[in-house]
Amino acid sequence: GQQLNQSPQSMFIQEGEDVSMNCTSSSIFNTWLWYKQDPGEGPVLLIALYKAGELTSNGRLTAQFGITRKDSFLNISASIPSDVGIYFCAGREETSGSRLTFGEGTQLTVNP
Amino acid sequence: DAGVTQSPTHLIKTRGQQVTLRCSPKSGHDTVSWYQQALGQGPQFIFQYYEEEERQRGNFPDRFSGHQFPNYSSELNVNALLLGDSALYLCASSLALIGDYGYTFGSGTRLTVV
Numbered sequence: 495g496q497q498l499n500q501s502p503q504s505m506f507i508q509e510g511e512d513v514s515m516n517c518t519s520s521s522i523f524n525t526w527l528w529y530k531q532d533p534g535e536g537p538v539l540l541i542a543l544y545k546a547g548e549l550t551s552n553g554r555l556t557a558q559f560g561i562t563r564k565d566s567f568l569n570i571s572a573s574i575p576s577d578v579g580i581y582f583c584a585g586r587e588e589t590s591g592s593r594l595t596f597g598e599g600t601q602l603t604v605n606p
Numbered sequence: 607d608a609g610v611t612q613s614p615t616h617l618i619k620t621r622g623q624q625v626t627l628r629c630s631p632k633s634g635h636d637t638v639s640w641y642q643q644a645l646g647q648g649p650q651f652i653f654q655y656y657e658e659e660e661r662q663r664g665n666f667p668d669r670f671s672g673h674q675f676p677n678y679s680s681e682l683n684v685n686a687l688l689l690g691d692s693a694l695y696l697c698a699s700s701l702a703l704i705g706d707y708g709y710t711f712g713s714g715t716r717l718t719v720v
Contacts, residue, residue, distance in 0.1 A: 500648075529711075536610070536696050536711030537649070582648050591662045592700070593639070594709070596648030 500583050500597030507573055508605050515600045516567040517583035525586040526559050526566040527594065530579045537582055541568070573604050608633060610699050610712035618718045619687050627682040627715045631699030637661075638680040639709060640672060643694040655680050656702050684717075692719045 500517045507513060517526070525544055529537035541552050543559035543566060550557055556569045566583055583597040611630040619625050631638050637656045641649035651664035655674035674680045678699075684691055694716050698709035 498648075534713065536698075536713050538711070539709070584648075591654075592637075592702070593651040593654065593662050593664065594641075594649075595651070596641075598646075598648050 498583055498585060498595055498597040500600060502600060503598070504601040504603070506603045506605065509573060509575060511573055513570040513573055513577075513602060514567060515581060515583075516565060517585070517597045518565045519585060519595075520564070521587050522563045523566075523585035524563065524588050526557070527584040527586075528555075528557050528566070528568045529582045529584060531582060531599070532579045537584075540581075570602075573602075575604050575606050578602060578604050610697055610710050612695075612697050612712035612715050614715060615713070616716045616718075618720060621687055621689060621719055623687050624683065624685045625687060625717060627684075627695050627697075627717070629680045629682070629697030629699075629712060631678050631680070631697075632710045635699035635701050635710065636678050637700045637702040638674060638678065639698045639700070640680070640682045641696040641698065641711075642666070643696055643714070645693070649696055652682070687719045689719050692717060 498517045498519050527542050528540045531537045541557040546563050547561045548559040554571045580599045582599050584594040609632050613628045639654040640652040643649040652666050653663045654661050658674045669685045671683045694714040696714045697712045700709045
C-alpha cells in the first residue's frame with residue numbers, strides 16, 4: 495500500500511537540542527497528523543492539522559501543514575529523554591474517506 | 607475512562623491456521639478501524655467498521671475479514687495464516703459523526719505466525 499515519505503529514518507541527538515522531521519506525499523492530503531509510538535504501545539496523537547499553511551503547537555512540539563498540501567513537518571524544541579520513541583506522520587487524502595496513510599516513522603534517540 | 611482495549615496482547619499461530627483478534631473502542635466512540643503494522647514500518651489500513659458494516663477497505667486480501675457488534679466492539683479475523691501476516695495489529699476507534707480523524711489507538715495484538 496501507499497506510504498508517505500518520512501525523513502529522517504532515525505536521529506541521535508543530545509538532550510536540549512531541537513529536532514525536525516518531515517513527510518512528503520505525491521498526493522494531496524486534507525489532514526495531517528503526527529503520532530508518537532512507544533515500545534509495546536499504540537500510536538498516540540500529538541498534533542492534528544486540517545488546513546493548508548496551518549501552524550500548530552503542543553508544548554515543545556510544533557507542526558505545520560504545507561501550503562502545497564503534500565507535506566508536513568514536526569519540530570521538537572529543547573528535547574528531553576522522554577522524547578525518545580518513534581514518530582509517525584499520517585495523512586488523509588481527499589478521496590480516501592477517513593482512512594489514514596502513515597509514514598515509515600522516525601526513530602528518535604535522545605542522549606542525556 | 608477506558609481507552610481502546612485489545613485482546614489478546616500476544617498470539618502465536620501456525621501457518622494455515624485462523625485467528626480472531628478483538629477490540630473494544632473508547633467509551634463514546636462508534637467507529638473502529640484496523641491497521642497492520644509490520645516490524646519497522648508504519649501502520650497499514652485494513653478496514654473500517656461503522657454501524658456494523660464495513661465502510662472502507664485497504665489493500666488486503668479476502669482472508670482478512672471483520673465484524674462490528676451492536677456495542678461497537680469489533681473483531682478481526684484472518685484465515686489461512688501466512689508467515690507474512692506476522693505483525694502488530696492495531697485497533698483505532700473514533701467518533702464518526704464529528705469527523706474526528708484523530709483516532710485513539712489501542713496497544714495492539716502482536717501476532718506471530720510460525
